[in-house]
Amino acid sequence: MIRFDSVSKRYPGGIAALAELTFAVESGEMIVLSGHSGAGKTTLLKLIPAIERPTQGSVIVNGQNVATLKRAAVPYLRRNIGMVFQDQKLLHDRSVFENVMLPLAIAGVAVRDAGRRVRAALDKVGLLEREKAMPVALSGGEQQRLAIARAVVARPSILIADEPTAHLDDDTARDIAAMFHAFNQVGVTVLVATHHEALFAPYMTRRITLAHGRVVS
């Protein structure tokens, strides 16, 4: 499903974020990515949907090599990968409903179908009653759930999340972790980069720990 083969990533300016990374993630796994700040977790996640490209090595996602993927093919790769970003990247001039609608509009899903799927996704994260609200009117935890609903609404086979429980209280963070577990249970391959390993420990199939851009365990 996802395969890294001696992947190195050097940012312009010479910082080596990842070095000679080799590992594979099977379909249906739930991986927790851990490591100190600056270890390269975000960089690793960004390589999967081709937000960043590797400097060396190959990143195979669903049979495609992201390292050499043509620019025009990137959008279609991304439509199959749900992403929860560290800074959420919600659109603040659009309602909750419209935020979740965006991936479906991009994929060209017919409006009536799309409306039904948006509501189903909002229901799964417990935000159905807030569909008309604007994101600013949501609490931190609700915003995070909105980001998750948007990530899963197009039914991607891979879900990646970068610090999805940062700045949340323990109870809310636990809810979020359980939510990722629920998506994993229905067959979605999940990769979560987090400092809250304990929260995800009960659900994960494996942990990948990074230190200074290398896998240490």
Next chain:
Amino acid sequence: MKGWLLHHRQAALQAFRRLAATPLNTVLGALVLGIALALPAGGEMLLANFQRLAQRVAATPQISVFMALDAGRKEVAEVESRLRRHAQTREVSLVPREETLKRLKESEGLGEVIDSLPRNPFPDAFVVVPRTETPEALEAMRAEFAQYPKVEHVQLDSAWVRKLDALLRLARLVVTLLATVLGVALVAITFNTIRLQILTQRDEIEVSRLLGATDAFIRRPFFYFGALQGLAGGLVAWLAVLGATLLLRGPVGELAGLYGIDFSLHILPLADSLMLLGLSALLGLAGAWISLRRHLSS
């Protein structure tokens, strides 16, 4: 195919929404474009009217043949019969010198002047309606008639028609230049509007890319935006020209009446109207296209 249509509908809706989100900007933008476009559009309206007038006048060219003052009855009759026999003449009518004198005497103010003349200063004249309308053939006839005995002077009405034609051609050039300059202005204004739009929609563009939007998906609403703004400008220009036409119609009709011309100002012809709207939408599209190429590369 269905997805394609859906995407276009979404893009058009989104463009409408963006226009509606800033109504004041939209209205002011349309006014600026409209006023700029109203200049060439108004010029085109005037031009179309003058052309219509010129065509009506030019449709019946005439040649006036003036005899020498000392031409006798016999010589006049001789010229008349030659004119009538000529293959290219349709109608020949004699205007005797006595009649010209009489007509002018009756006209206001001139009576006393004419009376004080020692003798009739006017020659016998013929008004010839030719069968042909081409300037070359008319010119050939003029030269031929001038050779007839005792013919003093031949005047071709097409001379002033040709002058009018040249004038209209010049006016057409001016209108075209004006349209080009202001068309470029429209492209530049749209270019800038789209640039600002891209800046304000930066987050949305970035997020859409991350969610798998293609370049086409991201560009489409801006194309619609540019085209719609251009179209709105074209519409404002059209309405401005319509208003001007209706306002000027009365006074122009009266003025023409003073010169004995039956003429009323018409509104911009349908083909020109459609061209105005189509072209302004197209130029808006072009402005958007250039702006997107410049500002949405990565």
